[in-house]
Amino acid sequence: xxxxxxxxxxxxxVKWSRLYNIDPNFLIPRANPHYELIMVADSPVFIQVGxxxxxxxGGDCLLLLPWEEHFAWKPGGGSFFWVQFSSDPxxxxxxxxxNLTSLLKxxxxxxxxxxTSTNEHAGKLIIPRLYTPSRRYECLHTFEIMINExxxxxxxxxxxxxxxxxxxxxxxxxxLLDKVMSDINLPASIITYQRLVEILNExxxxxxxxxxxxxxxxxxxxxxxxxxxxxxxxxINLYLQQLRIQRAKYLLRETEKSVQDIAFELSFENPLxxxxxxxxxxxxxxxxxxxxxQTLLSAGNPSLTKATAPNLY
Amino acid sequence: xxxxxxxxxxxxxVKWSRLYNIDPNFLIPRANPHYELIMVADSPVFIQVGxxxxxxxGGDCLLLLPWEEHFAWKPGGGSFFWVQFSSDPxxxxxxxxxNLTSLLKxxxxxxxxxxTSTNEHAGKLIIPRLYTPSRRYECLHTFEIMINExxxxxxxxxxxxxxxxxxxxxxxxxxLLDKVMSDINLPASIITYQRLVEILNExxxxxxxxxxxxxxxxxxxxxxxxxxxxxxxxxINLYLQQLRIQRAKYLLRETEKSVQDIAFELSFENPLxxxxxxxxxxxxxxxxxxxxxQTLLSAGNPSLTKATAPNLY
Numbered sequence: 001x002x003x004x005x006x007x008x009x010x011x012x013x014v015k016w017s018r019l020y021n022i023d024p025n026f027l028i029p030r031a032n033p034h035y036e037l038i039m040v041a042d043s044p045v046f047i048q049v050g051x052x053x054x055x056x057x058g059g060d061c062l063l064l065l066p067w068e069e070h071f072a073w074k075p076g077g078g079s080f081f082w083v084q085f086s087s088d089p090x091x092x093x094x095x096x097x098x099n100l101t102s103l104l105k106x107x108x109x110x111x112x113x114x115x116t117s118t119n120e121h122a123g124k125l126i127i128p129r130l131y132t133p134s135r136r137y138e139c140l141h142t143f144e145i146m147i148n149e150x151x152x153x154x155x156x157x158x159x160x161x162x163x164x165x166x167x168x169x170x171x172x173x174x175x176l177l178d179k180v181m182s183d184i185n186l187p188a189s190i191i192t193y194q195r196l197v198e199i200l201n202e203x204x205x206x207x208x209x210x211x212x213x214x215x216x217x218x219x220x221x222x223x224x225x226x227x228x229x230x231x232x233x234x235x236i237n238l239y240l241q242q243l244r245i246q247r248a249k250y251l252l253r254e255t256e257k258s259v260q261d262i263a264f265e266l267s268f269e270n271p272l273x274x275x276x277x278x279x280x281x282x283x284x285x286x287x288x289x290x291x292x293x294q295t296l297l298s299a300g301n302p303s304l305t306k307a308t309a310p311n312l313y
Numbered sequence: 314x315x316x317x318x319x320x321x322x323x324x325x326x327v328k329w330s331r332l333y334n335i336d337p338n339f340l341i342p343r344a345n346p347h348y349e350l351i352m353v354a355d356s357p358v359f360i361q362v363g364x365x366x367x368x369x370x371g372g373d374c375l376l377l378l379p380w381e382e383h384f385a386w387k388p389g390g391g392s393f394f395w396v397q398f399s400s401d402p403x404x405x406x407x408x409x410x411x412n413l414t415s416l417l418k419x420x421x422x423x424x425x426x427x428x429t430s431t432n433e434h435a436g437k438l439i440i441p442r443l444y445t446p447s448r449r450y451e452c453l454h455t456f457e458i459m460i461n462e463x464x465x466x467x468x469x470x471x472x473x474x475x476x477x478x479x480x481x482x483x484x485x486x487x488x489l490l491d492k493v494m495s496d497i498n499l500p501a502s503i504i505t506y507q508r509l510v511e512i513l514n515e516x517x518x519x520x521x522x523x524x525x526x527x528x529x530x531x532x533x534x535x536x537x538x539x540x541x542x543x544x545x546x547x548x549i550n551l552y553l554q555q556l557r558i559q560r561a562k563y564l565l566r567e568t569e570k571s572v573q574d575i576a577f578e579l580s581f582e583n584p585l586x587x588x589x590x591x592x593x594x595x596x597x598x599x600x601x602x603x604x605x606x607q608t609l610l611s612a613g614n615p616s617l618t619k620a621t622a623p624n625l626y
Contacts, residue, residue: 008472009324013435015426016511032514033428033559067563104468112471113328115346122326123471150507155417155490155497156483158425158436159321163479170472177468184468194463198329201345246346250380 002129003100003176004063004091006169008112009122014161017083017146026072034084035091036064037168039143042078047071056080059136061172063129065093081143085165093129100126104180113194114232115201116242125173134178135171142167192217193231196224200236204243207267244268245281252290259286315442316413316489317376317404319482321425322435327474330396330459339385347397348404349377350481352456355391360384369393372449374485376442378406394456398478406442413439417493426507427545428514429555438486447491448484455481505530506544509537513549517556520580557581558594565603572599 015034019041020026038047038061045056049064053073056062064070094103103126112122133139146164149157177184199216200208210221213236217224228236244266251262263274278286328347332354333339351360351374358369362377366386369375377383407416416439425435446452459477462470490497512529513521523534526549530537541549557579564575576587591599 008469008475009326011322011324013322013425015428016514033563067567112326115328123469125469125472151504153499153503153507155494155499156321156436156438156486157499159438159483159486162322163476163483166472166476166479170469170476173469173472181468186466186468186470190466191464194466201329250346254380 003094003103003126004129005094005103005124005126006087006091006173007089007122007124010091011086011088012162012165012169013086013088014146014158014165015084015086017081017143017150017161019079019081019143019147021079022072022077024075026077027075029069029071031067031069032084033066034086035066036068036082036084037165038062038064039081039139040078041080041140041143045077045080046074048073054130057132059132059140061131061133061139063127081140081147083143083146083165083168094126100180104177113197114234114239114242116239116246125169126176127169127172128176131172131175133171134175139168139171189227190231192219192224193227196228196236197232200239200243204240205247205266208240241277241281245278248274248278248286249282249289252286253293262286316407316416316439317442318407318416318437318439319400319404319486320402320435320437323404324399324401325475325478325482326399326401327459327471327478328397328399330394330456330463330474332392332394332456332460334392335385335390337388339390340388342382342384344380344382345397346379347399348379349381349395349397350478351375351377352394352452353391354393354453354456358390358393359387361386367443370445372445372453374444374446374452376440394453394460396456396459396478396481407439413493417490426510427547427552427555429552429559438482439489440482440485441489444485444488446484447488452481452484502540503544505532505537506540509541509549510545513552513556517553518560518579521553554590554594558591561587561591561599562595562602565599566606575599 022045038045038056040056040058040060043057043060045054045060047054047056047062047070049062049068049070054062058078103124142164146161149161149164174184195217196213199213203212213224214221225236228234228239232239234242248262248266251257251265252259257265259275260271263271266274268274268277275285278284278289282289284292335358351358351369353369353371353373356370356373358367358373360367360369360375360383362375362381362383367375416437455477459474462474462477487497508530509526512526516525526537527534538549541547541552545552547555561575561579564570564578565572570578572588573584576584579587581587581590588598591597591602595602597605
């Protein structure tokens, strides 16, 4: 059995969607450059993909790879919905050899809640290549909505189509999780982790000591360090440094405060330690960073003149 | 009045969401590295952003820029939901000087339905910085769902949070469109355009002549050329070339067919014209393209060994 993994932050983009009433043309092999999700409306659907012959029943779903040839392996049959879409990054095909349960460990998505995390920290969703969704009519209804959007296009219909696709993916992924894991509630420690991240986010500019954190959460610091590391993959100290340096970068870019003042404002012991930490995380010194940004700015890069995109730098 | 434009294919990523019952801490200025959407649950909310003092009522929404300082400009007040999120690409801030109606021309999203289009062709959504959504309780309910996902995290909750945010954005954008444009139905010619794109997608490998297209759509070819150009921004001929070259790239990568055979299969007049067209669109010759891909493959780049990502090359 094959599965697909999908980055939770993928740009899913619907290219086209239709209901297809099977006709003799379906006996001719076809392929298209996008992923294609097929869902049977009226059974049966006799479809061959590569060497594999399927007889699909009502509600069955099949996900095709880009350029994968498919056609009816015998005449006749009912109808199916299809949606073609692109995904950035691409879906990954995972073969049956892998351990599905370990794939489905979804807690690591938690690292994405850190203020300093980026797209590649996103968790992955797993869906089978061939499946029958338990919420069959919700899926069929979602296809119905998509077809209507195509037939009577209104403002922002493309955006709505993409949201429909995201919903189809979500339903299929949740189904698989339900089947494989008896308990899809996440462990209670994740709540403590959340609280911890919130406290760090709110107090990183003050002196954030082990004792003060222990007091606020009423948990041993060692335990908090462990769960933070477990869910985020980094240490509390590194995260605090990341938060401070993130703020420092903003202050260097958008204010004229001196490096000394910024070090002081962010509760660094001394400016030297601030510069050292900055260099460790960013690869250049604070004043270099400021110079570099000023140079880019004076070169007239318009996207840098607004405060709209600071976390990109 | 300020507006934000959001790329319809932005990766919207929820960082955190809460209901905040206003307390004296809110008198202290705060800022965070992400966008923040605030929605008033219980009025009033006295909030100052920069030099601007607002008194917000129930249902009012306010969108804050990354690092934008905000705080209560007087004590007291009710509660508000907030969600912090990142967006890739960033939101763009548009000032009141711009012509909103021309911004709201959303038909150009249609170019994104071409098989050969990429992310930057996506349409943009426009939402105001300060607004009161007409579907107030649907928005508040969406916040409620997000808070519940945070408080009782279940598998794939992060993905669901992002879908909730996308919904909040959608509602706000649709509202503005409704207000500014009396008719959000797209013109009937877009249906003809859709049919035309479908026909081109299905028949680009055969000989696709002006006469055959005219016959299938029962419209003058000149008219079809005009609407195709209007919605897609390119000519029918260029699109047909793009489709053929897209397929050619796949055949060059994944099969061992000769350049001659591929030219023939894709109905090019002769191999020379095929090579010329390929070079014009891709910047290198078909055989160069094949060599380059083989080199990458033998260098062991694992993401190239599966047929999962062909349209990236």
